[in-house]
Amino acid sequence: IVTVTSLRDGTFDVKALPSGDYYAIALPTLDEGSWGEPDNLRALIARATPFTLGVGALKSLTLTLQR
DSSP states (O other): OOOOOOOTTSOOOOOOOOSEEEEEOBOSOOOTTGGGSHHHHHHHHHHSEEEEEOTTOOOOOOOOBOO
């Protein structure tokens, strides 16, 4: 799990993720540790944007804030 806080303009930058399959979701807040509970994790994944990174790839995503 990588947690990122957006800049004031809503953008963010994550560096050095290894190649692989990921999910991204924009949330206003998330209680520490709550994402790891199986029911919460399933609900987050269902609303998240899946994406794949190849070796050395750059990826740009537009996420909608989930409430």
